[in-house]
Amino acid sequence: MIDAAPRPAASGATTLDSHALPGPRVVLGVDAPLRLDGGAELGPFTVAYQSYGRLNAERSNAILVCHALTGDQYVVGPHPVTSKPGWWEAVVGPGKVLDTRRYFVLCANVLGGCMGTTGPREIDPRTGRRFDLGFPVITVRDMVRAQAMLLDHLGIDSLFCVIGGSMGAMQVLEWAASFPDLVFSAVPIAGSARHSAQNIAFHEVGRQAIIADPDWCGGSYADQGRRPERGLAVARMAAHITYLSEIALHRKFGRQLQDRERLSYGFEADFQVESYLRFQGASFVERFDANSYLYITRAMDYFDLARDVGGPLALAFQGTKTRFCVISFSSDWLFPTAESRDVVRALNAAAANVSFVEVQSDKGHDAFLLEEPEFHATLAGFLAGAAEHRGLARA
Amino acid sequence: MIDAAPRPAASGATTLDSHALPGPRVVLGVDAPLRLDGGAELGPFTVAYQSYGRLNAERSNAILVCHALTGDQYVVGPHPVTSKPGWWEAVVGPGKVLDTRRYFVLCANVLGGCMGTTGPREIDPRTGRRFDLGFPVITVRDMVRAQAMLLDHLGIDSLFCVIGGSMGAMQVLEWAASFPDLVFSAVPIAGSARHSAQNIAFHEVGRQAIIADPDWCGGSYADQGRRPERGLAVARMAAHITYLSEIALHRKFGRQLQDRERLSYGFEADFQVESYLRFQGASFVERFDANSYLYITRAMDYFDLARDVGGPLALAFQGTKTRFCVISFSSDWLFPTAESRDVVRALNAAAANVSFVEVQSDKGHDAFLLEEPEFHATLAGFLAGAAEHRGLARA
Numbered sequence: 001m002i003d004a005a006p007r008p009a010a011s012g013a014t015t016l017d018s019h020a021l022p023g024p025r026v027v028l029g030v031d032a033p034l035r036l037d038g039g040a041e042l043g044p045f046t047v048a049y050q051s052y053g054r055l056n057a058e059r060s061n062a063i064l065v066c067h068a069l070t071g072d073q074y075v076v077g078p079h080p081v082t083s084k085p086g087w088w089e090a091v092v093g094p095g096k097v098l099d100t101r102r103y104f105v106l107c108a109n110v111l112g113g114c115m116g117t118t119g120p121r122e123i124d125p126r127t128g129r130r131f132d133l134g135f136p137v138i139t140v141r142d143m144v145r146a147q148a149m150l151l152d153h154l155g156i157d158s159l160f161c162v163i164g165g166s167m168g169a170m171q172v173l174e175w176a177a178s179f180p181d182l183v184f185s186a187v188p189i190a191g192s193a194r195h196s197a198q199n200i201a202f203h204e205v206g207r208q209a210i211i212a213d214p215d216w217c218g219g220s221y222a223d224q225g226r227r228p229e230r231g232l233a234v235a236r237m238a239a240h241i242t243y244l245s246e247i248a249l250h251r252k253f254g255r256q257l258q259d260r261e262r263l264s265y266g267f268e269a270d271f272q273v274e275s276y277l278r279f280q281g282a283s284f285v286e287r288f289d290a291n292s293y294l295y296i297t298r299a300m301d302y303f304d305l306a307r308d309v310g311g312p313l314a315l316a317f318q319g320t321k322t323r324f325c326v327i328s329f330s331s332d333w334l335f336p337t338a339e340s341r342d343v344v345r346a347l348n349a350a351a352a353n354v355s356f357v358e359v360q361s362d363k364g365h366d367a368f369l370l371e372e373p374e375f376h377a378t379l380a381g382f383l384a385g386a387a388e389h390r391g392l393a394r395a
Numbered sequence: 396m397i398d399a400a401p402r403p404a405a406s407g408a409t410t411l412d413s414h415a416l417p418g419p420r421v422v423l424g425v426d427a428p429l430r431l432d433g434g435a436e437l438g439p440f441t442v443a444y445q446s447y448g449r450l451n452a453e454r455s456n457a458i459l460v461c462h463a464l465t466g467d468q469y470v471v472g473p474h475p476v477t478s479k480p481g482w483w484e485a486v487v488g489p490g491k492v493l494d495t496r497r498y499f500v501l502c503a504n505v506l507g508g509c510m511g512t513t514g515p516r517e518i519d520p521r522t523g524r525r526f527d528l529g530f531p532v533i534t535v536r537d538m539v540r541a542q543a544m545l546l547d548h549l550g551i552d553s554l555f556c557v558i559g560g561s562m563g564a565m566q567v568l569e570w571a572a573s574f575p576d577l578v579f580s581a582v583p584i585a586g587s588a589r590h591s592a593q594n595i596a597f598h599e600v601g602r603q604a605i606i607a608d609p610d611w612c613g614g615s616y617a618d619q620g621r622r623p624e625r626g627l628a629v630a631r632m633a634a635h636i637t638y639l640s641e642i643a644l645h646r647k648f649g650r651q652l653q654d655r656e657r658l659s660y661g662f663e664a665d666f667q668v669e670s671y672l673r674f675q676g677a678s679f680v681e682r683f684d685a686n687s688y689l690y691i692t693r694a695m696d697y698f699d700l701a702r703d704v705g706g707p708l709a710l711a712f713q714g715t716k717t718r719f720c721v722i723s724f725s726s727d728w729l730f731p732t733a734e735s736r737d738v739v740r741a742l743n744a745a746a747a748n749v750s751f752v753e754v755q756s757d758k759g760h761d762a763f764l765l766e767e768p769e770f771h772a773t774l775a776g777f778l779a780g781a782a783e784h785r786g787l788a789r790a
């Protein structure tokens with residue numbers, strides 16, 4: 001029911017050396033542009049990606065990892081900008097749940113991102129000038145179409161698994177809905193089939209914080225040598241609170257004071273939680289682009305699979321043969337378990353093969369990034385069964 | 396265990412005509428300043444208040460209403476700045492739960508506020524210049540001490556009831572702890588005996604949004620003819636989300652579009668919830684002072700009754716004769732029921748007379764401001780019993 005994006009001729013794609021960032025990039029949409037949900041056409045455009053492990057001879061062991069709002073393709077570190085470990089080291093690597101001795105793990109920076117894939121801070125090849133706010137508003141489906149074009153370029157005809165948390169889970173669901181024949185198994189983690197009013201509200205606060213910063217310059221800060229760091233930091237701080245549970249915040253910080261024995265009776269960071277948030281804001285602006293933050297939050301807000309298919313959510317999965325494993329976390333209040341249950345209900349109504357686990361965790365939404373034995377065991381069990389079904393050799 | 400503030404001689408207090416805002420103001424702390432928790436002394440200072448109903452001959456029917464972070468003394472409208480109804484019209488008035496035919500209802504703008512009581516935007520009488528960030532950091536206890544000085548000035552020796560929601564509840568608990576003999580009954584609603592890490596975090600985001608606004612000017616915006624409206628609006632937007640439940644937001648707005656039939660694929664307010672939040676931010680800056688927002692959020696963050704008494708919370712209420720009615724709302728995630736339960740547990744440990752009701756409501760923290768029949772019935776029942784015990788005549 002959802003048209004796949006037009007596929008460019010393989011000859012139209014060129015692998016570029018990355019200048020600023022390590023890893024491969026490909027130029028796609030040269031012969032035929034990507035038609036976006038908003039009506040604009042994008043092309044040629046670049047997709048930057050990373051891969052881990054080896055594609056087997058049957059080309060049947062590829063796992064596509066879809067990253068979250070502020071994630072990127074550097075799943076396993078060190079990160080080229082921050083030098084920190086990758087964002088999913090807990091899950092991806094030799095002997096890990098996504099065992100790179102067995103699977104070919106691929107992750108692409110999303111369309112609209114700022115780590116090499118075309119986004120607002122890149123140069124529009126048609127004008128020779130930076131996109132800035134001239135970049136078209138994109139959707140999660142547009143992101144997925146770009147990834148499908150990348151796979152086509154790489155000669156990967158089907159995915160053993162598509163997996164991701166948060167906005168990654170949105171992409172997973174979109175993959176399963178848009179390209180059901182390409183997806184053998186799908187693992188949407190801590191996600192939703194549509195962004196809630198509360199989540200739209202939090203995103204809007206972040207966007208307004210960025211737009212309110214005079215250094216945003218109507219979006220054209222880069223060419224003016226400025227950066228809306230203060231606005232972006234405030235946006236990150238607000239968002240970061242939503243990624244943690246109240247219990248996690250309390251356990252981590254409580255009302256403990258920062259490097260002092262008594263209250264300062266001033267506006268310095270008296271409490272550790274204040275100091276932590278300020279650090280989160282300050283370190284985020286070093287690695288993320290403010291306009292990308294606007295575009296990607298907008299894509300999440302627009303996400304509503306049922307609306308896209310013009311009917312009940314189950315319509316999006318009609319006739320699917322994909323094996324699903326839906327995972328939520330009990331203390332996640334940003335994407336609460338109820339929203340995963342809605343997805344499961346729709347999959348059941350579509351007679352899909354689906355298992356569902358609400359992992360008991362007090363770590364909040366970010367639990368999918370952390371050491372969570374029950375979560376990892378769930379993933380490992382599901383993948384083992386799917387791999388057997390798929391006939392993949394053991395590591 | 397907590398010293399009451401020094402009482403000024405009644406002759407030292409002067410009732411002033413209000414210039415900009417209607418209602419009485421008194422100047423307190425003329426002969427002896429108010430010694431603040433932070434160590435500074437404040438005086439003389441002004442307290443602006445409103446009263447509704449009549450003090451009876453025995454002076455035994457006074458109810459002190461304590462307002463929340465962004466509330467003020469205009470409990471019953473119309474508000475002098477916004478022309479809207481007062482913030483507690485649902486509860487206060489003739490024939491209402493706080494029946495002004497029976498009770499003398501008093502509400503004072505808190506210390507640090509911006510509706511006539513001395514706060515950062517007022518002139519420091521000792522320097523003749525605006526306080527701005529020279530205003531001392533204050534605590535909830537300082538607010539309560541200033542209110543006690545007002546009551547002394549008004550010749551009210553005891554309160555039939557002290558009542559308030561959110562930060563108002565903090566003041567209620569502080570009143571009961573600091574001035575137990577003055578408080579016949581106390582109703583802390585949707586409150587806590589200490590501000591949680593998550594709440595401190597949300598406040599810190601708001602403060603950083605204000606401080607990041609170049610129009611804040613290091614706090615001295617007023618004399619420069621500027622106002623950090625954008626930062627204050629972002630702070631309000633973030634806070635406003637926390638005042639509502641997810642269900643309330645969903646019911647109010649869901650993913651409904653604002654004045655359009657389809658997505659704009661732009662950054663205009665596509666969704667009603669965005670438009671609503673922008674309106675909340677924009678209208679807030681018309682009536683509230685940014686520096687007041689900094690000081691009052693700080694006071695809330697500092698609130699920790701158990702720390703003040705240096706022991707378990709029950710110590711704060713040792714030997715109390717006050718009758719307590721603790722009220723929480725089931726969908727309030729800013730001040731969840733668990734925090735009210737902690738208060739009740741401490742009151743029980745102090746052998747206090749306490750009743751506790753968790754009102755089933757899906758309206759979130761703001762439920763205390765709204766039409767909530769179960770909440771109003773709870774309040775009415777408690778006050779009727781207390782009034783009988785106190786020997787107050789019926790209306």
